[in-house]
Amino acid sequence: MAQRGSAPEKRPGFFSQIKSLFKFTREVYPWLPWLQIAILVAGVLVGVILGYLIPPLQVWSIILWGITGLMLGVLAAMILMTQLSTKAMYKKIDGMPGAVGHVLSTSLGRSWQASDTPVGVNPKSQDAVYRAVGRGGIVVVGEGSRGRLTRLIKDEKTRSLRVAQGVPVTVLHVGHGDDDTPIDQLAKTIKKLPKAIDKTTMAAVIKRIDSVSQSLSSLPIPKGIDPLKARAPRPR
Template identity: 30%
Template sequence: MARAKDDTPPKPRKQRFATLRQIGQAYSLTSKNDKQLPLWLAGTFLLVLAVFVVIGALIGHPYYLGFIGILFGLLATMVVFGRRAQRAAYGSIEGQVGAAAAVLDSLKRGWTVTPGIAATRQQDIVHRAVGRPGIVLVGEGSPARLAGLLAQERKKLGRVVPDVPVHDFQVGKEQGQLSLQEFQRTLAKLPKVIPSAQIDTIDKRLVALGTLAQQLPKGPLPKGMRPPRQMR
C-alpha cells in the first residue's frame, strides 16, 4: 500500500518563519518606545552600503563590494536594532519592582539567578545571582533601607561561602544607584574568577539560605505570628 504523502513543511522553514515573526514583534514593540528607530536602522544600512560602494568604485569593483556592503549593512543594522531594542525594553520597566531581576534573567548561560531573597514591607527587595565573577546581590528600593538588607545578606554569605567574592549593587533612580543599562554594563565588566564547574556547587550551598517565598507560610499568617526578619 502506498504511503500517504506528508505535506508537513520542513522544520527549518518553520523555524525561519518563527524567527521572522519574533523579529517583527520585537520591532513593533521597540518602535512604540523608540520613535527614531526607523531612521537609525535605515541610516545604519545606507551608511555601511555607501562606504563599500565608494571603496568598490575606487578599486574598480563597485558591484562586488556593493554586494558585500549589503551583507555587512544588514549585519550592522541588526546590531543597532538589538541595542536599541534592549534600551527600549529597559526603559519600559525602569523604576518597576523586579526590573533588576529581569536584567539578571537576561544574562547569558553560566549564571544562576534567585530573585527575591529578602524584602521589606516598603517593597525594597534584594535578588541574588551566582556566576563566574562570584555572587552578585542587587537591591531595588530606598538606598537607606537597602544598605541594611544588603549588609545582612553579605553577612549570611560570609558564613556559608566565605571564599567567594561578593558584589552588591543598588538599581534605581535615586542618587548613587545604577540605571538598568548601567547595571547591565557593570555586570559584563566584572572579572571572571570562579571556574564554571564551581558555580553549581556554590549555588547548592546557598540553597540553605532559602528565599523570601520559602520563608513565608502559605496562606494568611497565623494570629500572633511575626513575619521573617527580612520583611520587617
C-alpha cells in the first residue's frame, strides 16, 4: 500500500503568534513588558474613575467600568506592540544584504510590483540593485556602497528608459547618508511618488521590462531576508 502524503504543516495558533511577536519585539525593546503593564494599569484606573464619576454609583458599575478599562488597555498594548514590532524588524534588517528586496516585495501594496530578487548584483561585494514598477513609474533602488553601485544603477536606469519611454525613472539609494533613504522610510518614499501612469500602462511596462530582463539565476544573488530570522511574526 502506498504511503499517504505527509500531513500539511500546522500553522501556529493565535496565542502562539502573539507570544512570538512579543519575544521578537522585546529583543529590541527590553522595556516593552513594563510599558504594557503600565498601559493595563492605567486602563483599569481610568475605568474605575469613570465608574465613580458616572451615576449611579454602585459596586457593580465600578467593576464593569474597570473591566472595560482593562479591555481597552489590552487593545492599546497590542497596538503598541504591533507598531514596535515593525520598527524592530527594520532595526534588525538594516544593513543586511537583501533587506531592500524584503521591503519592496512585502510593503508596497497592490499599486506596485517588485521582487525580493535584485535585477543587478556585484557577486563579490553583494551590492545590489532592485526595481519596482507602479503608478509612480519605475523606481531603481541601490543597496550597498554608493560608489560600487554607480555602474549597476546606470545600466538599469538606461535599460528602463529604453524599454519604457516616457515613464519617469526614480533612483533611490538605501543608507544613512545625506542623500540616502533609510530602510524604514523606503516604502513610504516610493508610495509618495506622484502617479504618472495608469494601470494599463503599468501592466505594459512590466511586460516589456520582464521580456528584456536578463536572467541572474547563475549569480550568487541574495534573495531577500529570511522571514523567520528578520521579519516580525504577526498574529492572524
